[in-house]
Amino acid sequence: MDTKLTNAADLAAMMLERFGPRSVLTEPTDTLRYRRDWHGDVEGSAVAVLRPGDTEEASAMVRFCAEHGLAVVPQGGNTGLVLGALPTSARGHVVVSTERMNRIRGIDAADFSAVVEAGCVLAAIKDAAEAEDLFFPLSLGAEGSAQIGGNISTNAGGINVLRYGMTREMILGLEVVLADGTVWNGLSTLRKNNSGLDLKQLFIGAEGTLGLITAAAIRLVPKPSxxxxxxxxxxxxxxxxxxxxxxxxxxxxxxxxxxxxxxxxxxxxxxxxxxxxxxxxxxxxxxxxxxxxxxxxxxxxxxxxxxxxxxxxxxxxxxxxxxxxxxxxxxxxxxxxxxxxxxxxRGVHLRTDLSVPPSKVAAFIEEGMREMALRLPDCLPVAYGHVGDGNIHFNVLPPAGLPREERDAKLASAKKVLNAIVDRYQGGISAEHGIGRLKRDDFAARRSPVQQEILTGIKALLDPADLFNPGCQIASPRDGADVTVF
Missing domain, CATH: 3.30.70.2190 (Alpha-Beta Plaits)
Structure with missing residues (x-):
């Protein structure tokens, strides 16, 4: 590690000189949209925003960050809802946005597969598949801006899980930049391959904590007529x-x-x-x-x-x-x-992403509604979602005009009540959005010692310096303290 350059401004200037103005953004006005969550509720901080144009440049950028002790916060379309792609340190975090890596490398209609770069917008992939009379079944409300790399990193769900499964079921292979800048090319389109551990599964749903996804081989299906x-x-x-x-x-x-x-x-x-x-x-x-x-x-x-x-x-x-x-x-x-x-x-509100056994969906909603009416009668509960897979978004909207402290206290209380109900139903606190930073403490409270040991062991093996997205999913001393969430 280069210990001579510790000043964030010096590091930003060095990155700008090395990679150029198209690939490096440092001005606060230019970096704002990368430092703010999708709904604009929370704003973070970063040394700079890096925008690699290809895998080789992404590798060089990750290697630079590793050499100079900068943490890498991977970011796709920044449409996540749990602050998983939010930089939180003006002194130690660098956003690496894949938005310029947006090429469709190829579609093989006979093989029902495609290879796409991580920055491809989901809607663009769907349009390209449709042009070949094929269909990529991942479907989200944010598909006009969500990028496939982020979808993979969060194992996104959407409306078609019932028939086609989560994103995980649609991924055949990955290309990933590892913590030392090495590129793992696992872009196989094989459907059946039992040659050892299925390494791609480590990075699907990891929310950018183990590596930077740069491309993916995806499974396509016949277009519904x-x-x-x-x-x-x-x-x-x-x-x-x-x-x-x-x-x-x-x-x-x-x-x-x-x-x-x-x-x-x-x-x-x-x-x-x-x-x-x-x-x-x-x-x-x-x-x-x-x-x-x-x-x-x-x-x-x-x-x-x-x-x-x-x-x-x-x-x-x-x-x-x-x-x-x-x-x-x-x-x-x-x-x-x-x-x-x-x-x-309507403003800041509680967004949940809860999961219960499908047979318990109706009972869960009824109990949640009763608890909200009893404990927070002035708030509006809105329960909806993907019934077939047990994923209910039970959101709570506070009255308009409340002081921030009172509003946040109500939302924290609502979250506590709903999580307790989920626990009684042996459900999960994140069905499809991920953990990010928003649900990190709730996730920690529900991890068994064995699960904790496995997760930290994998992180230590693949990312011993905690380079990738520190503070996402698991607390880290490298996470910044520049943002607070209820």
Missing amino acids: HVETAFLALADRNDVMALYALARRECCDLLSAFELVPPEGMTLAKEADPSLALPQIADAPAYALIDVAATGSLDLKPLVERFFELAMERGYVIDGVLAASQSQAADLWQIRDGMNEGQAK
């Missing part, structure tokens, strides 16, 4: 699991998405986009948004209509809308996506 979208009004919120079970049986493996939408969701989506066309549907305690998709000559409409009829006969559903066009289907899905934006417009 038919999609039917339904928006159904439930007679009772507790009927959601019975309706889901019926959908799984009647629609088989063609069921791609099954989302629970609360009535508040339509209000929030309309606040986000006043021009949004809401469906003409009966008022209900909850709604289900469903996608059924298929390829080939299969006629889906009779299948979905039969499911709808059975749901009505059994009393699970009181009303419903079947999308008559792609634009109407897009409007229905915009309700689900717009809820997040609507919540963000």
